[in-house]
Amino acid sequence: MNLHLASDPSEGAEKTSKRELKCVDVMQAAKIVALFYAFISLTIFVFGLIAVAISGEQAVEGGGQLTLMLLLYPVLGFFFGAIAAALYNAIAKRFGGFRYVVEDL
Numbered sequence: 001m002n003l004h005l006a007s008d009p010s011e012g013a014e015k016t017s018k019r020e021l022k023c024v025d026v027m028q029a030a031k032i033v034a035l036f037y038a039f040i041s042l043t044i045f046v047f048g049l050i051a052v053a054i055s056g057e058q059a060v061e062g063g064g065q066l067t068l069m070l071l072l073y074p075v076l077g078f079f080f081g082a083i084a085a086a087l088y089n090a091i092a093k094r095f096g097g098f099r100y101v102v103e104d105l
Contacts, residue, residue: 015104016101016102017104018101018102019101019102020096020097020098020099020100021092021097021098021099021100022092022093022097026085026086027082029085031078033077033080033081034075034077034078037073038074038077040073044066045067045069045070048066
């Protein structure tokens with residue numbers, strides 16, 4: 001099953017080559033997604049603590065929920081990142097992976 005776009009960026013280019021991403025390392029993808037979610041949760045945590053400190057109301061509950069989020073986001077990111085990578089590998093094996101064009105510099 002090949003889908004062709006109206007304008008293929010590799011047509012007429014001298015130093016380009018088409019590539020296809022056949023497989024993703026599941027553990028590496030899970031680690032990257034977990035780190036991404038850790039960064040996001042840390043950013044939200046800092047701003048959330050500032051908001052809790054300013055409001056002064058329910059500071060214990062707000063701080064506890066933010067701490068739970070700080071710990072839970074990366075764990076869930078790892079878990080769902082691994083699932084997404086495994087699903088990608090299964091789908092790419094059956095239908096083909098992402099296709100992209102690389103240009104030599």
